[in-house]
Amino acid sequence: MITAASEREAHSGPGSDAEPRAVAIADGVHWVGALDPTLRRFDLILRTANGTTYNAYAVRGEQGVAVIDTVKAEFAAVFFARLEQVARYDEIRVIVLNHLEPDHSGALPELMRRAPQAKLVISKRAPAMLKALLKADDQEIRYDTVDTGDEIDLGGRRLKFLHTPYLHWPDTQCTYLAEQQILFSGDVFGCHHCDPRLFNDRVGDFRFAFDYYYAHIMRPFKTYVLDALRLIEPLPLKLIAPTHGPILRERPRRYVARYRELSGADAALEPVPADAPPHFTLLVFYLSAYGSTARMAEAIAAGAESVPGIRVSLYDLEGGEVEPFVDLIEPADAIALGSPTLNGDAAKPIWDLLSSLAVVNLRGKVGAAFGSYGWSGEAVPMIEDRLRGLKLRVPVAGLRLKLIPTDDELADCHAFGRALAEAVTGSGAQAGPTTRPVIEYANLT
Amino acid sequence: MAKAKLTFEDIGQTVNVPAGVRVIDISEKVGAGIVYGCREGDCGTCMMHVTAGWNNLTEPSVLEEKVLRENMASRHDRLACQAQVIGDCSVKPA
Numbered sequence: 001m002i003t004a005a006s007e008r009e010a011h012s013g014p015g016s017d018a019e020p021r022a023v024a025i026a027d028g029v030h031w032v033g034a035l036d037p038t039l040r041r042f043d044l045i046l047r048t049a050n051g052t053t054y055n056a057y058a059v060r061g062e063q064g065v066a067v068i069d070t071v072k073a074e075f076a077a078v079f080f081a082r083l084e085q086v087a088r089y090d091e092i093r094v095i096v097l098n099h100l101e102p103d104h105s106g107a108l109p110e111l112m113r114r115a116p117q118a119k120l121v122i123s124k125r126a127p128a129m130l131k132a133l134l135k136a137d138d139q140e141i142r143y144d145t146v147d148t149g150d151e152i153d154l155g156g157r158r159l160k161f162l163h164t165p166y167l168h169w170p171d172t173q174c175t176y177l178a179e180q181q182i183l184f185s186g187d188v189f190g191c192h193h194c195d196p197r198l199f200n201d202r203v204g205d206f207r208f209a210f211d212y213y214y215a216h217i218m219r220p221f222k223t224y225v226l227d228a229l230r231l232i233e234p235l236p237l238k239l240i241a242p243t244h245g246p247i248l249r250e251r252p253r254r255y256v257a258r259y260r261e262l263s264g265a266d267a268a269l270e271p272v273p274a275d276a277p278p279h280f281t282l283l284v285f286y287l288s289a290y291g292s293t294a295r296m297a298e299a300i301a302a303g304a305e306s307v308p309g310i311r312v313s314l315y316d317l318e319g320g321e322v323e324p325f326v327d328l329i330e331p332a333d334a335i336a337l338g339s340p341t342l343n344g345d346a347a348k349p350i351w352d353l354l355s356s357l358a359v360v361n362l363r364g365k366v367g368a369a370f371g372s373y374g375w376s377g378e379a380v381p382m383i384e385d386r387l388r389g390l391k392l393r394v395p396v397a398g399l400r401l402k403l404i405p406t407d408d409e410l411a412d413c414h415a416f417g418r419a420l421a422e423a424v425t426g427s428g429a430q431a432g433p434t435t436r437p438v439i440e441y442a443n444l445t
Numbered sequence: 446m447a448k449a450k451l452t453f454e455d456i457g458q459t460v461n462v463p464a465g466v467r468v469i470d471i472s473e474k475v476g477a478g479i480v481y482g483c484r485e486g487d488c489g490t491c492m493m494h495v496t497a498g499w500n501n502l503t504e505p506s507v508l509e510e511k512v513l514r515e516n517m518a519s520r521h522d523r524l525a526c527q528a529q530v531i532g533d534c535s536v537k538p539a
Contacts, residue, residue: 125515170515363480364538388473388481391490395456395476423456423476438450438459441466444474 028060032082034075051194061154064093073106098186126171164228181238190242201250286338292372303417334366346379367392395423453477454537468525489516491525498534
C-alpha cells in the first residue's frame with residue numbers, strides 16, 4: 001500500500017550521489033538502489049540513451065529486514081548510504097538475490113561482511129554461479145536455496161519465491177511480498193532507463209526502452225517467459241519492482257500483458273493462405289558475386305519446393321537489412337546459407353547475419369550451407385561449423401561447386417534442396433527411423 | 446578393438462564405433478539433433494535421453510551427476526559430451 005507519508009518521501013526523490021536518499025515505494029518497503037545516468041552501453045550489447053538504474057530494495061518486517069538484490073560494485077557506496085537510512089546492518093535477516101549477474105551482486109560480499117548474521121537466499125539453480133562469482137573472494141558465504149512455493153516470514157510480511165529460470169540466466173527468480181502485493185521481479189519487466197523520478201507514472205516515456213530490453217534480453221527465452229507468466233499472472237499485483245528502470249506502480253499488470261504479447265506467436269502477418277495446413281518453412285539466403293551461388297540457391301529452393309508440406313523462401317542477403325531477416329528466421333524451421341569463398345572465408349554479410357541471431361532461439365532448427373568457389377572453398381564448412389555452434393542441426397552435408405555450375409551440378413543442387421526439405425519435414429526414405437544404412441566409424445568425415 | 450552400435454533415434458542412424466568414443470564425437474558428424482553448448486560437461490545443453498543400452502555407457506562422473514541434477518534430468522538422461530560408448534546403445538535429444 002502506498003501511504004501519504006511514503007508519497008511525500010517519494011516526491012523527495014533519490015537525492016544525489018553526494019546526498020543519496022532511500023525512497024519509500026510502499027509502507028516499510030524502500031528503494032535503496034543506484035542511478036547510472038551516463039551509461040550508454042550495457043554489457044557490450046545493449047545501448048541506452050538514458051543510462052540505467054540498479055534497483056535494490058529493503059523490506060521491513062516485525063522480525064527483521066530483508067534486502068532484495070544489490071547493485072554493481074562501483075555503486076556500492078550509494079547503495080549502503082541509502083540502506084543505512086532505513087535499516088541497521090544487525091537488523092538484516094535475509095538477503096535475497098533474484099539474479100546473480102554482477103550488476104546485482106556487486107555489493108554482496110561487502111554487504112555480507114557488514115551483516116554477517118544475514119542469510120543469503122538464492123534460487124536452486126544459482127549455487128554454481130555464486131561460487132564462480134565469489135571464487136576470487138576469500139569470504140565463505142552461507143546460503144539457502146529456494147524454489148516456487150517456498151516462503152520466508154519476516155513477521156507480518158512474507159516473501160514468497162517464484163522459480164523463473166532463464167530470465168535471462170539459469171539462476172533467475174522472482175520474489176513476491178504477499179501482504180503488499182509487490183513483485184520483486186529481477187530483470188523481468190526491467191529496462192535500461194534512468195530517471196530520478198523512479199516511478200512509471202512520473203518518469204519520461206520509457207516504452208521504447210522496455211520493448212528494446214525485452215527484445216535483447218528476454219526474447220531468446222520466450223518459452224521460459226511464458227512459464228514465468230503462468231506463475232506471475234494469477235498474483236494480485238499492486239506494484240512491480242524490477243532491478244533496472246522505473247518501478248511499475250501505475251497499472252503494473254499492463255507490463256505483464258506486454259510480456260505476454262511479446263512472447264506470443266509471431267506477431268507478424270501469417271503467411272498466406274492463412275487457412276492452409278501447417279507448413280514447415282525453409283529460408284534460403286545467399287550472396288553471389290558472379291551469379292553462380294545465386295543459381296545454386298535457385299536450384300536448391302526449387303528442389304526443396306518439390307517436397308510437399310514445406311514453404312520455401314529465397315532471399316539475396318545483399319538486398320535486405322539484417323534485423324528483418326532475424327525476425328524471419330525466428331519462427332522458421334530451417335535456413336540454408338549460400339556464400340562464395342572470398343580469401344578463404346564466407347562473405348561478411350553471412351557473418352553479420354549469423355552474429356545477429358543470438359537474440360532468437362535457434363535450438364533444433366535445421367541449417368545447411370552451400371556455395372560456389374574459385375579454388376579453396378572454405379566458406380561452406382566454416383558456415384556449417386558456425387550453424388552447429390548456434391545449436392542448429394546440420395543433417396545434410398554442405399554442397400559446394402567450383403566456379404560456374406553445369407546442368408549436372410544444378411541437378412545436384414536440386415537434390416540437395418530436396419534432401420534438406422525431407423530432413424525438415426521428416427518425409428522421404430532417409431528420415432524414417434532405422435532406414436538409413438549403418439555407417440562405419442572410419443567412414444565418418 | 447571392441448566395437449559398438451550407437452544409434453541416433455531421431456534420425457534413424459546407426460554408426461559402428463570403437464568402444465570408448467564419446468557420443469559428441471559422432472552425433473554432429475551424422476547430423477543428429479543433439480546440440481552442444483560448452484562441450485565440457487558444465488552447461489547441460491547436450492542432455493540426451495538413452496532409450497536403450499543405458500548400461501553400455503560409461504558411468505557419469507560426480508560432476509556430470511551434479512549438472513544432470515541441476516538441469517532436472519529425468520531417468521536415463523546423460524550429457525552427450527561426457528558419455529562414452531562401451532556397448533550398443535540408442536540415444537535421442539532429451
